[in-house]
Amino acid sequence: MAPRLPRPVRNLPAIAYVALVYGFIFLPVAVLVLFSFQESRVPVPPFNGPSLRWYAAVFSDTRMMDALTNSILVALLSSLVSVVLGFLAAYGLARHRVPMSGLIQGFLTAPLTVSYLIIAMGLLITFNAVGVPKSLLTIGIGHVVINLPLCFAIVYSQMGEHQANIERAARDLGAAEWQVLLLVTVPILWPALFASFFLAVTFSWDEFIIAFMVSRFEVTLPVEIWSMLRSGLNPKTNAVGSFVFLISIAIVLVLDLIVLRKRKA
Amino acid sequence: MSTGGMSKGGMSGTAVEIDRVTKRFEQTLALDAISLAIEEGSFVVLLGPSGSGKTTLLNILGGFLEPTTGRVLIKGADVTFVPPAKRPTTTVFQDYALFPHMTIAGNVGFGLAMRGVARPERCARVETALELVGLAHTRARKVHQLSGGQRQRIALARALVVEPAVLLLDEPLGALDLKLRRQMQEELKAIQKRVGTTFVHVTHDQDEAMAIADTIVVMNEGRIEDQGAPERVYLRPKSRFTADFMGDSNFIAGRVAEAAAGQVMVDTALGRFAVEGTAAVGQAVTLSVRPEHVRAGAAAGAAQPLGTARVLESGFFGTHHQCTAALEAAERPFKVRLPQKESIAPGSDLPLSVDPADLVLLTG
Numbered sequence: 004m005a006p007r008l009p010r011p012v013r014n015l016p017a018i019a020y021v022a023l024v025y026g027f028i029f030l031p032v033a034v035l036v037l038f039s040f041q042e043s044r045v046p047v048p049p050f051n052g053p054s055l056r057w058y059a060a061v062f063s064d065t066r067m068m069d070a071l072t073n074s075i076l077v078a079l080l081s082s083l084v085s086v087v088l089g090f091l092a093a094y095g096l097a098r099h100r101v102p103m104s105g106l107i108q109g110f111l112t113a114p115l116t117v118s119y120l121i122i123a124m125g126l127l128i129t130f131n132a133v134g135v136p137k138s139l140l141t142i143g144i145g146h147v148v149i150n151l152p153l154c155f156a157i158v159y160s161q162m163g164e165h166q167a168n169i170e171r172a173a174r175d176l177g178a179a180e181w182q183v184l185l186l187v188t189v190p191i192l193w194p195a196l197f198a199s200f201f202l203a204v205t206f207s208w209d210e211f212i213i214a215f216m217v218s219r220f221e222v223t224l225p226v227e228i229w230s231m232l233r234s235g236l237n238p239k240t241n242a243v244g245s246f247v248f249l250i251s252i253a254i255v256l257v258l259d260l261i262v263l264r265k266r267k268a
Numbered sequence: 269m270s271t272g273g274m275s276k277g278g279m280s281g282t283a284v285e286i287d288r289v290t291k292r293f294e295q296t297l298a299l300d301a302i303s304l305a306i307e308e309g310s311f312v313v314l315l316g317p318s319g320s321g322k323t324t325l326l327n328i329l330g331g332f333l334e335p336t337t338g339r340v341l342i343k344g345a346d347v348t349f350v351p352p353a354k355r356p357t358t359t360v361f362q363d364y365a366l367f368p369h370m371t372i373a374g375n376v377g378f379g380l381a382m383r384g385v386a387r388p389e390r391c392a393r394v395e396t397a398l399e400l401v402g403l404a405h406t407r408a409r410k411v412h413q414l415s416g417g418q419r420q421r422i423a424l425a426r427a428l429v430v431e432p433a434v435l436l437l438d439e440p441l442g443a444l445d446l447k448l449r450r451q452m453q454e455e456l457k458a459i460q461k462r463v464g465t466t467f468v469h470v471t472h473d474q475d476e477a478m479a480i481a482d483t484i485v486v487m488n489e490g491r492i493e494d495q496g497a498p499e500r501v502y503l504r505p506k507s508r509f510t511a512d513f514m515g516d517s518n519f520i521a522g523r524v525a526e527a528a529a530g531q532v533m534v535d536t537a538l539g540r541f542a543v544e545g546t547a548a549v550g551q552a553v554t555l556s557v558r559p560e561h562v563r564a565g566a567a568a569g570a571a572q573p574l575g576t577a578r579v580l581e582s583g584f585f586g587t588h589h590q591c592t593a594a595l596e597a598a599e600r601p602f603k604v605r606l607p608q609k610e611s612i613a614p615g616s617d618l619p620l621s622v623d624p625a626d627l628v629l630l631t632g
Contacts, residue, residue: 179382
C-alpha cells in the first residue's frame with residue numbers, strides 16, 4: 004500500500020478550490036478597496052498609495068454627503084415602516100381567523116418573486132398617474148414594497164403555537180390586546196424583528212434600480228455613485244464604494260452579533 | 269392570599285354554574301348540554317379520555333371558547349361571553365406558558381400589574397405567592413433557569429396571586445415525570461386547602477383525580493357520566509363507562525328476577541345475586557365488581573361462590589399480584605387481585621367468590 008500523504012497535502016485540492024471560490028467572490032471588492040487608497044488620479048495598477056485624499060474628497064463633496072444623508076434616512080424609515088407593517092400583518096394572520104388568509108399571505112410575499120425593475124416601473128407609472136412627485140418619499144415607498152414581504156415572512160415564521168399560548172396566558176391575567184402586543188409578543192419576537200429590520204436596512208442601503216427610477220433631485224448614495232461613474236473611473240468612486248461596502252459589513256456584523264448572542268443565552 | 273380573606277370555610281355557595289352548555293365544532297359535538305354546579309372552595313377534577321370534552325369545558329370556563337348554546341355563571345354573574353381578561357378566572361396552562369423574557373417576579377407580578385396594583389403592594393403579594401409555592405429564592409431568575417417542576421409552581425403562583433374566584437388547571441402535571449407528578453399532586457392539594465380557592469382541574473389520569481379531588485366529574489363523549497366524591501365514584505360507579513375508566517372492573521351480564529325496595533335479585537350465568545339498587549323485573553343489567561373485591565379461595569361469610577377459574581396470566585405489581593382467570597360460565601376472563609406474597613402460576617385452578625355487597629348494579 005502506498006504511504007498515505009500527510010493531511011495538509013491531501014487537503015490541497017480542497018484548499019485550492021476554496022481559495023479560488025473566495026478569490027472569485029472577494030477579489031473585485033479587494034481591488035476596489037485597495038485602489039480607493041490610490042495616490043494618483045487613476046485607479047489602475049501600479050498601486051502608489053496609501054493615501055486618504057480620495058476619502059477626503061468624498062467627505063467634502065456636498066452632493067455626496069447629501070446623498071449619504073438621504074440614503075440613511077430612507078433606509079431607517081422605510082425599514083421601520085416595513086417591520087411595523089410586516090409584524091402587524093404576521094400577527095393578524097397568525098393569531099386570528101382571517102377569511103382567505105392563504106391568498107392574503109400569497110399576495111403579501113409575492114413581491115419577493117418580482118424583479119426590482121418591474122416593481123420600479125410599476126411604481127413609476129403609478130406615481131405618475133396619481134400625481135405623486137418623485138422624491139425621497141417615493142423611494143421610501145419603493146423600498147417598503149420590496150422589504151415588507153421579507154419582514155412579514157421572517158416574523159411570521161417565528162410566531163409559533165407555543166407563543167400563542169403565552170399570549171393567551173397574558174390575556175387570561177388581564178392584559179388588554181395592546182398590552183399583549185407590547186409586553187409579550189414584541190419582546191418575545193425581538194430577535195426576529197431586529198433581524199428583519201437590519202436586513203431591510205441593508206437592502207435599502209444599496210438598492211439602485213428603484214431609487215434611480217423614482218427619484219429626481221433628491222437621490223440616494225447608489226444613484227449618486229452611478230452618476231459619478233458616468234464621468235469615468237477615478238479613485239473617488241473607489242473610496243465611496245468602499246465606504247458603502249464598509250457600512251453593509253458593519254450592519255451584517257451587528258445583526259450577527261445580536262442574533263448569536265441570543266442563541267447562546 | 270395576602271388579604272387573608274380567602275381562608276376555607278365561612279360562606280359557602282356555588283362558585284360556578286354551568287347551565288346546559290353545548291359546544292359544536294363544525295360536524296362534531298364536543299359538549300352535549302352539560303349542566304354542572306361547582307361548590308365554592310372545592311377541588312373539582314374533570315376526568316375523561318381525550319376527546320371527552322373536558323378541555324373544551326375548561327376553555328369555556330376560562331373564556332377561551334364560547335359555547336354554542338347555554339350559559340356559564342361565576343358567583344352568580346353571567347360570564348358566558350366575557351373575554352378571559354375580564355373574568356374572575358385564571359388558568360395554569362399545560363405548557364405553563366410563562367413569559368420567557370421576564371424574571372420570575374415579573375411573571376408572577378404580571379396579572380397584578382395589569383390590574384393596576386401599585387409597585388409596593390405588588391412586590392409584597394408576589395413575595396407571598398412565591399413563598400406559597402416555596403420558590404421565593406428564584407424571584408430574580410429567568411424562566412429558562414428553572415426545572416419543569418419549578419416552572420409548574422411559578423405558573424401556579426402567577427395564576428393564584430391575582431386571587432381568582434376560580435383557578436383552572438389544564439393537565440398541569442402532564443409534562444412531569446411520575447415521581448414529581450405524585451409529589452406535585454400532594455402540594456397542589458395542600459395549596460388548595462390553604463388558599464381555599466375553587467380549583468377546576470382537568471386530567472385523564474384517574475389516580476391523579478382520586479388523589480386530589482373533592483369531587484370527580486367523569487366525562488365521556490361530551491357528556492357527564494358520573495360525578496361525586498372519589499370514593500363514591502370508584503366504589504359505586506353510576507355507569508359502565510365510569511366503572512371501566514376508573515380502574516379495572518369485571519362485568520357480569522344478567523337479568524332482573526325480582527325487585528324489592530332498594531334491592532333487586534339478578535340472575536346471571538354465575539348464579540343469583542341480591543344487589544342494591546332499583547331496576548324493573550326482566551330488565552337486562554350488568555353487575556360490576558372490582559378485581560380487589562373478587563376473593564380467591566373457598567367462599568366464607570357473606571361471600572357467594574362464583575365457581576372455579578383457570579388462571580391464564582399472572583403479574584406482580586409491587587403492592588399486589590393481579591391475574592386473569594377464566595370462569596367456565598363467564599363470557600370474559602375475570603381480573604383478580606391477590607395479596608403481595610401470594611403468587612399463583614398460570615394454569616392452576618382458583619376458586620373465586622364475591623360478597624354481593626361489593627357488586628354494583630349498572631342499568632345503563
